[in-house]
Amino acid sequence: MSLAKEKESSGEIVDTKVLKQLYRYVQPYKFQFYFLVFLTISLAILAPTRPYFIQVAIDDYISVGDSQGLLKMVYILVGLMILQAVVQWAHTFYSGWIGQVIIRDLRVKLFDHLLKLKLKFFDNTPIGRLVTRNVSDIETLADVFSEGLAAIIGDLLQLVTILGVMFYIDWKLTLVSLCTLPLMIISTYIFKEKIKVTFNDVRNAVSNLNAFLQEHITGMNIVQIFNREDREFEKFKEINREHRTAHIKSVLYYSIYFPVAEIIQAIGIGLVVWYGAVGVLGMDIQVGVLISFIMYLQLFFRPIRMIADRFNTLQMGVVSSSRIFKLLDSTEHIANEGDFKPEKVKGHIEVKDLWFAYVDEDYVLKNINFEVKPGQTVALVGATGAGKSSTINLLSRFYEINKGSISIDGTDIRDFELSTLRKHIGVVLQDVFLFSNSIYYNITLGNPNITREQVLEAAEMVGAKKFIERLPGGLDYNVMERGATLSVGQRQLISFVRAMVYNPEIIILDEATSSVDTETEELIQESIEKMMKGRTSIVIAHRLSTIQKADQIIVLHKGEIVETGTHETLLEMGGYYTQLHQMQLKTMAI
Incomplete structure (x- = not known):
């Protein structure tokens, strides 16, 4: 799969729609949020008090030698500093706390949403990009509360408060102090615009990097088999170079802006x-006033310097939020509107006038009709791309039907509650996925209702018990990621156990033995027959020898049923099935 690089615009600085969506996640923590607002206002009010009391101490007490009054002012200043430190601590803690609980809730909601999306969505979306959404993008949202929105509001309130106090003390000196303000505003605006673009480039680069790494580490065997290491390494270096360049640009802008801001502040002072x-x-200005104004200017220019950074933090949070909400707003989820929850099903399957397309109206299944009676075994055969796997994917509702219907025991599968439907269907795929965990976990998938005795009983049925018991730790043996420490045949046997431990009434085998060698296939064939006994079974197999005993064989070609019948009757017809059979005989002979 090729990796399309992600390019997304940064959008507006403040997207009110996104902020409203974020506010919905603040609702459960309204008390803490409003307390944070109160702390923000308190900090803005406390900020200019220290220079003011220092001015009073100098002009009213030090200049006249009033030591008692000076001592009182020292006590007030110490008390103010302690109060400001406590408020600052509470503000930092609660802004961080709110950010963390919100991203926790949002991450849980996003992952829950991903679990319900159609497989079609994952077919078209790089997994690395989804990882970025669930990890990096959501993590960025914490900064919206700790370093973004709350900090910007606090800085703006502080600026207004300081400016008001300065005008109250000496309006002429205030105007002189503000002479360099236009320069600071212009430089801050330029910095904000430049850094906004680089921040967005960094986010895109991170997403592309994650997607590339996930894709190529997962497909490392293909890279090495086809000697693509050097070529893929060059691609990685290019993507990594873009990531580095974006970061260096942001560092460059910071390295220019802050010295410029310091120079402008120094000129103002x-x-x-x-x-x-x-x-x-x-004798027109008192010494205390002059000293306090120097302190006010330092307090005044600091939030102006920081506000550009704050705005870009908010901007990136809004960009990340819009990406996350766009994913959450995706309608590509499987509709679970059915409420039929039978304890057992007989396994009578009917497929009527079935049409299905992955893309628009490019149908891969066309007018499919067949019936599987309870306890019967039906085999689907045909060339690659004939529509075999698509048919069984629709039965389990991994994809939605375009036209027609599939019913079980006379009830449309869309009327079943989704988890109930899948509980009655056991699926064994050709490509077995195992998690980096114990064999026991990979069989039960963490279901606490399945005992070890049930697992061993199912393992005995499919002939997997012996090899499991030989492994260090038995059921507790860690198979590592994707079952790397097991053979292909062993992984396939575990998938058989995983399907059987739930005791489903319907069994689907999607080329379940195509990945094992002939000797292993012969060993488990008897177990497969036991597994299918008394159950409705649908089997997809390239090796026609494995489905000769099927009650009915359905031959698919280019999404249509071209032949149906038993193995013997299809051979007598001398049609498409006969051609497939003869081709396999030639291959075996070679």
Whole structure:
């Protein structure tokens, strides 16, 4: 599968629609959120108090030698500093706490949503990109609350408060102090626009990098088999180079902006000192006022310097949020509107006028009709792409039917509650997926209702018990990722046990023995017959020798049924099935 690079626009700075969607996740924590707002306002009010009391201490007490009054001011300043430290701690803690609980809830919701999506969605979406959504993008949302929205509101309130106090104390000195403000605003705006683009490039690069790594690590055997290591390594270096370039651009802009901001602030302070010193010498300005204004300027320019960074943090949070909500808004989920929950089914399957397409109206199944009576075994055969696997995927509702219907015991499968439908159908696939966990977990998939005795009983039925008991730890043996420590045949046997332990009434074998050698196939063939005994079975097999005893064989060609009958009757017809049979005989002879 080729990897399409992700390119997404950064969007507006503040997308109110996305923020409203985020606010829905704040609702369960309204008390903490409003408390955080209160703390934000408190910090904005406390910020300018220290310079003001220092000014009062200098002009009203130090200048007149009032030591008692000065001591009182020291106590007030110490108390204010302690109060500000406590409020700052609470603000930092609650902003981080709210961010973490929200991303926890959102990550759970997103993963739950992914579990319900159609397989068609995963066919068209790189897994690495979904990992980015569920990990990196959601993690970015925490910064919206800790370093984004709350911090921006706090900075703006602090600016307004400081400016108000400065004008109240000395409006002329305030105007002089603000002479460099236009320069600071212009440089901050330019920085914000530049860094916004680079931040978005970084997010896209991370997504592309994750998707590339996931795809190529999973398919490493193909890369090595076809000697593509050097070529794929060059591709990786290119994607990694783009990731590095995006980061370096952001570092470059930071390295330019902050020194420029410091110079502008220094110029502003220099103007204040010059104008204030003239005023002090002329007895128009008190020394405490001049000192407090220097402190006010430092407090005033700090949030301006930071606000650009805050806006971009908010911006990236909004971008990540929009990506996540876009995924959550996806309608490619399997509709689970049925409420039929039978304890048992007989296994009578009817397929009527079935049409199905993966894309638009490019049908891979056309007007399929067949019936499987309870306890019967039906085999689907045909060339690759004939529609065999598509048919059984529709039976388990991994994909939705375009036209027609499939029913079990006379009830449309869409009327079944989804988990109930799948509980009655055991599926054994050709490509066996095993999790990096114990054999016991891979068979039960964490179902606490399945005992070890049941697992061993099912293993005995399909002939897997002996090899499991020979492994270190038996059922507790860790198979590693994708069952790397087991042979193909052993993995397939585990998949048989996994299907049988749920005791389904319907069994589907999708080329379940095509990956094992002939000797292993002969060993498990008897177990497969036991497994299918008394159950409705649908078998897909390339090896026609394995389905000769089927009650009915359905031959598919280009999505249509071309022949039906038993092995003997189909051979007598001398049609498409006969051609397939003769081709396999020639292959075996060779």
